Amino acid sequence: MEVQIFGVKKSAETRSALRFFAERRVKVHFVDLNERPASPGELRRFAQKFGAERLVDRASKRFLERGLASARYGEEAWLDLLAEEPLILRLPLVRHGQALTVGDADATWREWVGK
Numbered sequence: 001m002e003v004q005i006f007g008v009k010k011s012a013e014t015r016s017a018l019r020f021f022a023e024r025r026v027k028v029h030f031v032d033l034n035e036r037p038a039s040p041g042e043l044r045r046f047a048q049k050f051g052a053e054r055l056v057d058r059a060s061k062r063f064l065e066r067g068l069a070s071a072r073y074g075e076e077a078w079l080d081l082l083a084e085e086p087l088i089l090r091l092p093l094v095r096h097g098q099a100l101t102v103g104d105a106d107a108t109w110r111e112w113v114g115k
Contacts, residue, residue, distance in 0.1 A: 001113065002027040006042070007092035008034050013104050014092040020106065024113050033086030038093070043079050046093055049100050052078035055090055062087035 003021055005028055007014030021028045031038065046055055052075045057063060062085060073081065082089055094101045094109070101108050 001096070002029065003112070004029045004031065004095045005092050006031045006033055006038050006089075006094075008032060008086060011091045016104060017092045017094055017109070020109055021113075026113060033089070033091075037083055037086055038089075040079055040083050043082055045095075046100055046102060047075060047079055050102050051075075052082070054102060055082055055093075057088055057090040060088050 003026060005014065005017050005021070007017065007030070009015070009032060018028060018030060043055070052073075056078060058069070063069075066085070066088070068081075068088070090103045092103070094105065096112050099108075099112065
């Protein structure tokens with residue numbers, strides 16, 4: 001089993017996901033979004049399942065700094081903005097094959113690993 005985690009090292013939720021899989025000896029491919037932004041295609045995969053609005057962390061410091069509280073963008077505009085600004089993403093984004101999660105999804109991850 002292998003999972004791919006998109007996040008940033010400063011995010012508590014990302015560190016929690018990394019720890020969850022490490023404790024269960026699951027191979028993890030970590031993509032630090034500060035070093036390498038997620039591709040629009042990768043973000044689109046998550047947006048197709050959850051919707052672009054669900055990927056936005058409206059409580060994040062960066063979201064508030066940018067003054068996006070009243071922003072009403074379409075799917076493509078959100079995806080472009082999320083690709084530019086990974087700190088407004090709801091983290092972590094976790095992928096296992098075709099299965100995807102956004103944010104802390106402990107129950108779903110337990111199903112994946114069977115524990």
